[in-house]
Amino acid sequence: MPSIGRHRLVDGLQAARQTFFMTVTLPAVFESFVRQKIATGLYQNADEVVEESLGLMRQQERWKMAASAKIDEGLQDMVEGRFLTSTESMADMEAFKANWRAKA
Known part of the structure; x- marks a missing residue:
């Protein structure tokens, strides 16, 4: 279980960060x-490793x-009837591919 100790405000470039x-x-x-x-050598200390790990967790x-x-949003679209049938979807994809190939 983590325990929290003392804290301080860092001055300088990190003035806005506690x-x-x-x-x-x-x-x-x-x-x-x-x-x-x-x-x-990518990290100088454990603090940097943990900070990056937590940043990645936040991003995730x-x-x-x-x-x-x-x-x-997709489920709501389906409930409200805003979707393509499989046949329409396949035709739409074929048209997209044909257009893409024509531009290539």
Whole structure:
């Protein structure tokens, strides 16, 4: 279970960002992974590895929310009758491909 310690506001270029100091306990497999990432030279310390990991997690969550919204939109279109039959869809795709080939 992570524990939260003291925090401070960083001045300079990071004036708008708050930095919180936390102690996090990782399973051995993740500690090893973090050490491997630092050993590559791409990261200077564990903080950088964790920061990038959390950034990627945030990005993934945003993508999932956007994808879920698109799925909901598609389902609503189906409920309201805004869709093509399989035959119409295939014909539409064939027309698209023919147009694309004509331009190539």
